[in-house]
Amino acid sequence: MTRTFIALEMDANIQRHLNGFIQQVAPVLPTLRWVDPQGIHLTLAFLGELDDERLASASAAAQKASQLCTPFSYSLTQPGIFGSPRQPRVLWMGIEEVSGSLKRLHRLLQQELEQSDFETETRPFSPHLTLARGKAPLNATEQATLQKILAQKNPNAILAGPYPVKHIHVMKSELSRSGATYTCLQKYPLQYK
Template sequence: MTRTFIALEMNEAAQRHLEGVIHRVARGLPSVRWVDPAGIHLTLAFLGELTDEQLTEATEAAGIAARKVCSFSYNLSRLGVFGPAKQPRVIWMGINEPSGTLSLLHRVLNRELEQRGFAVDKRPFSPHLTLARVKVPLTSEEQGNLQSILTGKQHGIVSTEIYPVSSVYVMKSELSRMGAQYTCLQEWKLGDVL
């Protein structure tokens, strides 16, 4: 069985920016568990534990979806949280992709996965990059720091830089005490012929 997801990888420039954001924000939120910027990705579909046959089907679905969508670009829009603002579960960076190609890619991928018998997430697609998972309650000081960040202008956090996307990746995730380790199993270029 292979723990599998389909995602967009961040390029080095995006990783560097996110590393800077994490470093800056982490000072005011010392109890939060921040992710390794090298492992940050935008998940399009989390599929869980797959057999070899299912993995082949998922890889095929990702390839067909990638072929149907052209390359695009995005920028990092803002920090946000999942869960209550005073006690969030996740701190994330939003993605702004005005052409709608990212949402199209997500819809096409879900359709291809469903046609192969995979259950897909029916919630509205909310493209984001997970920066931290909050495992313990924030102190009142940390709550105040987070609120200041979320309601402020987020200078130095939001990036106007444009990041290109040209591939979709089928990824393997291995959990350990050191955190998740990711391995690319297949890269599909957007718009390429299978």
């Protein structure tokens, strides 16, 4: 069984910028568990544990979706949270992609997965890059710091982009005490003509 998801992997340039943001913010929000910038990706579909046959079907769906979408670029926007400011579940960096290609790719992938009898997400697609996770409430100082971070316009560490997207990736996730390790199983070029 393979714990599988389909995503856009980040290039070294965006990892460097996100690492800069994390290095700035992590010391003032120590309660949060920060992700390794090398593992940051934009998830398009999380599929869970798959046997070899289902993994092949997921890969085929990713390949078909990739053939229906052209390469595109996106930019980073502002940080945000899922959950309450008192106890955020996730601190994330937002994504802006003005052409609509990212949402189109997501929609095409969902359609291909549904045709292969995969359950797909019913919530609206909210593209983001997870930077940290929280389990415990923040203290008053951390809550105030988080509010300042969320209110900043264009934090210095993320003034960069646009970032090109040329491939879709079928990924394997292995969980351990030290965190998740990700391995690319398949990589398909975006190539709609």
